[in-house]
């Protein structure tokens with residue numbers, strides 16, 4: 001519970017951060033972190049077209065530097081792009097100047113107003129600084145697709161169990177999460193579609 005969905009008291013420390021959007025709307029916000037990667041991004045883009053939904057990709061600057069064509073393809077297909085740092089540096093226990101410099105380096109490759117802290121680890125002070133320039137986005141549901149100790153079916157169950165109106169949901173566009181993500185993401189979206197949810201990007 002504590003991992004998959006942060007309790008309300010934790011969220012109170014981050015008043016400027018997006019955790020969840022409108023709880024009265026049957027709209028979901030699927031996000032993919034840590035790409036773009038040639039092994040998974042094209043597959044995700046094809047699945048999103050098949051499912052007929054739009055998503056948001058929080059990309060790592062060093063990956064965008066290596067694969068600018070994938071970054072462009074995400075945009076061409078109508079999805080939103082967010083920044084996820086250059087080297088996936090975690091803010092907590094990190095000197096704030098070093099942390100902010102890594103984000104600025106990432107911004108050279110990714111032009112966006114959306115930022116998601118790598119690992120979700122950020123101090124309230126860092127979040128307040130970044131909120132002046134970016135919409136800082138954490139999440140309502142983290143599917144734990146990156147966790148190799150979980151079976152793909154468990155990841156699907158986590159996604160379905162915690163998702164609710166306005167949820168911002170995290171999957172990963174990375175090799176580590178590939179097996180779990182490729183199983184859980186399309187199945188969960190099909191289920192949500194059958195329940196009448198619609199989907200939007202975080203730019204909508």
Ligand SMILES: [Zn+2]
Nearest residue numbers: 033034118119
């Ligand atoms: Zn990440």
